[in-house]
Amino acid sequence: MFDKTNCVNCENIDCLTRCQWIELSNIEDARIEISKIINGEDSYVLSKCVTCFACDEYCPYNSHPFDLITKLQEKYNSLKIAPNILESTIKTYAPYDQVRLKDIDTNKPVLNKCGLAKVNSTNLQGQLFDNLQYVSGRDYFCNLMFHHYARDSVIRERAPIILDNIKKQGIKDMICFHDECYGFYTSYCSRNNIELPEGFKPIHIYEYLYNYLKDHELEIKKLDMKMAYQRSCSNRFIPEVDKWVDKICALIGVERVAREYDRENALCCGGIFAVLGKRPLLQKTQNDNINDMLEHKAEVCVYSCSMCKEALGNRVERKGIKNYLLSDLCRMALGEQLDY
Secondary structure (H helix, E strand, O other), rough: OOOOOOHHHHHHHHHHHHOOOOOOOOHHHHHHHHHHHHHOOOOHHHOOOOOOOHHHOOOOOOHHHHHHHHHHHHHHOOOOHHHHHHHHHHHHOOOOOOOOOOOOOOOOOOEOOHOOOOOOOOOOOOOOOOOEEEEEEEOOOOOHHHHHOOOOHHHHHHHHHHHHHHHHHHHOOOEEEEEEHHHHHHHHHHHHHOOOOOOOOOOHHHHHHHHHHHOOOOOOOOOOEEEEEEOOOHHHHHHHHHHHHHHHHHHHEEEEEEOOOOOHHOOOOOOOOOOOOOOHHHHHHHHHHHHHHOOOOOOOEEOOOOOOOOOOOOHHHOOEEEEEEHHHHHHOOOOOOOOO
């Protein structure tokens, strides 16, 4: 939940002046716009916003400015997404009326493949995943993606349903394959006073991968490659998991190149830009991003989000850079041959 306590006296208005998409480097102009937002008024920031969530990470006070921005975007219909696209997307990811329970051992971790199980079917193979029990589908899909559609109300409406499904299934330790799922449970719910089921513990996929690799360290063959890392938007809510990327890279012999558009300065993949009617910005953003990878001699581009890979991957590949999820590199380091 947005906390305005420190915002009115913030010296640099980092959430707006550091934004890569809105030209608000003048602090006084930024102060005017943030005051409008704090007061619940309309601001051109709401329509210029590309919903990359970076403002949440830039805020030095952990005030979560995007929480307020997305609510106001919904109130003023700032993003003006075509109604047919909005309605279709909301319907597509709606949980079912009744959860389909599986026979699982509640004393062992459960992998949540969420709503992207079919998209990631080839990525969820091999020794890292074959022995894991799992759940998947709409019943366990966090719906955090609706921040990109300025529909926080959808997330709030569905959150109790998803959490109740986890409770009914008896899941205690859940490995989240996607940043959004982990960010939903560890950040969104906590800052919005949404209570998790008793004894429930979300585990980021990177933490699981690292621990698995440590347990099988003698089997690792160093990959000796240079990687450009593409952060997902939802990773902005949970920047602390970035440490696992570096730790995994060190284990499997991958250099995360120190390029311009990484870490706090990461660029959005641009996947949502077409839906937001920002096609010229889409082309520029992806060009800047890919040229940055090339300038730093990256051999592979690694994603935490399969949808980022879908949005950026073809253009990256045409430049001679191969695309992988981080789990793919872990499988390769363990000696698996990937057929994609």
